[in-house]
Amino acid sequence: xxGLDLTLDIAQxxxxxxxxxxxxxxxxxxxxxxxxRVLPDEQEARLPHRAPYCLGPESFRHxxxxxxxxxRIVSLDTALKPHRDPRACIALTFDDGWRDTAETAAPVxxxxxxxxxxxxxxxxxxxPRGFWWxxxxxGLWSRQRLGLIRDTLxxxxxxxxxxxxxxxxxxxxxxxxxxxxxxxxxxxxxLDDATDCLHQALxxxxxGLDPFSLRRLEASGLFxxxxxxxxxxxxxxxxxxxxxxxxxxxxxxxxxLCREPLDAFAFSDPQPSSRLKxxxxxxxxxxxxxxxxxxxxxxxxxxxxxRMPISQPVAQSPGxxxxxxLGHP
Numbered sequence: 001x002x003g004l005d006l007t008l009d010i011a012q013x014x015x016x017x018x019x020x021x022x023x024x025x026x027x028x029x030x031x032x033x034x035x036x037r038v039l040p041d042e043q044e045a046r047l048p049h050r051a052p053y054c055l056g057p058e059s060f061r062h063x064x065x066x067x068x069x070x071x072r073i074v075s076l077d078t079a080l081k082p083h084r085d086p087r088a089c090i091a092l093t094f095d096d097g098w099r100d101t102a103e104t105a106a107p108v109x110x111x112x113x114x115x116x117x118x119x120x121x122x123x124x125x126x127x128p129r130g131f132w133w134x135x136x137x138x139g140l141w142s143r144q145r146l147g148l149i150r151d152t153l154x155x156x157x158x159x160x161x162x163x164x165x166x167x168x169x170x171x172x173x174x175x176x177x178x179x180x181x182x183x184x185x186x187x188x189x190x191l192d193d194a195t196d197c198l199h200q201a202l203x204x205x206x207x208g209l210d211p212f213s214l215r216r217l218e219a220s221g222l223f224x225x226x227x228x229x230x231x232x233x234x235x236x237x238x239x240x241x242x243x244x245x246x247x248x249x250x251x252x253x254x255x256x257l258c259r260e261p262l263d264a265f266a267f268s269d270p271q272p273s274s275r276l277k278x279x280x281x282x283x284x285x286x287x288x289x290x291x292x293x294x295x296x297x298x299x300x301x302x303x304x305x306x307r308m309p310i311s312q313p314v315a316q317s318p319g320x321x322x323x324x325x326l327g328h329p
Contacts, residue, residue, distance in 0.1 A: 026070060026088035030079045030296045031325070032289065032307040033090060037098050038105040048170060049137055049177040051312035060108060063315040070322065076117045076224065076264065079296065080287075080305075088325075092116040093289070093307065095228055095266055097125060099206065102213040109222060118217070119228035119266035119289070122253035124208030131207050131232050132195035133180055140164055140176060144202045152201075156194040158186055188233040211257055218258055226262030227251045234269045236276050243276060247283040263287055267304070277303040 035055065039045040042056030055063065067073055071088040079091035092109075094101050097120035109116055124131065130138075139149050143164055150160055159182065162175045183191065217223040227250035229235060235243040247265060254261040265285045269276065270292040280288050280303055293306020300306060314324050 026325075027086045028082070028084050030083065030089040031091070031294070032076065032079055032296065032305065033092055034291065034307045034309045035092065035094050035105075036096055037100055038108075039100060040104050046312055047141075048173040049141070049180060050173075052177075053311070055310070055312060055315050057104060057108065059312055059316040060105065062317075063310065063321065064108070064112060064114065066321045070325070073114045075115045076262065082298075093266065094118045095268065095291075096121050096131065096232060097209045097214075097225075097228070098131075099209055099213075102209055102217060106217055106220075106223070110220065113222065115222045115224075117224045117226060117262060117264075118209075118214075119226045119262075119264075120209065120214070120250070120254065121228050121230065121232050122250040123230035124206070124232070125214070125253065125257075126206070126210040127208065128200065128206055129196050129208075130199040130204055132183075132191045133232075134207055135195040135199045135202070135204060136161065136183075137176060137180060138204060139198060139202050141168055141173070143168070148201060149198060152194050152198055156190045158190055158194060159183065184234075188231065188237060191233075192231055214257055218260075224260065224262050225254055225258050226264050226266060227254050228266045229268065232268065235267060236269050236273050240275070240279060244279050244283055247280055247285065251283070251285075264289055264305075267291055272304050277301070 036053040037045075038055050038057065038060045039050070040057065042058045044050060045054040045056035045059065064073070067090055071090040072085065074089045074091055076091045076093065079089050083089055092114070094105065094116060097118055101118055105116075121131075136149070139145070140161055141164065146163060150163070154160055159179070161179050162172070164172050214225060218225060227247070229246040230249050231246070235246055238246065251261075251265065264287040265280060266289040267276070268291055271290055272280070272288065277288065286302065288303035288305065289307055290304045291307065292309060294308065296305060314320050
């Protein structure tokens, strides 16, 4: 860590400890954190187009060690129960079911004997396809067959990407983040069709977990698995029939693979609408997890329990993490 970064981190840590000493401690509080990916390369995880949803091994360990100073890391079921412990109860959830959850995150959690819940996008489970965001990000950043990427997206009627320079840098990474964020508003079926073709043509490895890894992690006793839909898209963008299919099918897929799948369903939507919560209830969902929010409370809607997303900047600094946790309502 550079001198300035170290000074800032110490200041943030002291400020965090000062705030912890105030009259509003963490006694009896519980929260659910959302993580997505833990990459094997810290520098790759810190790139602007990855930092919102990726950690590296170093920042992941920093996150865990910072959390255990102020909280108990518990299972999801435990976090949902009231308690009077002076330390907060924190449950870790991983969304989507990335392959690096098994390859990079799981060994660290296993080393410290910390539990986690993984919510799986079942349409990518063991399939030779990828998450549309990462198919494009990986292809463009590594300059894989740029003409093919541009032509495929153009033929699908999707906005064309910014072409990378010979040596992509942080400026291009930020431009790529803006482009990928804009694409989230595109029709889901077009994105899926275009990136399924590109994933195969670019020779990328499968992004999702395979069934063997899922069963191995479940057998360890530290990991539980729940449903997160069939494809990685916000369900509120879909009509009633398509959204209901995503919920029912992913729960059915998990029931066939897991001995004890979680009852909870994790929405990728930051705040699921009343329509979506009603559809989930009709599909048999009794506990739903939202894609954003703060601390758990007894006032929460059981079909939209809040979760706190973890990003790279928050995870790598104890001071930022303490301030961030205490700053949430």
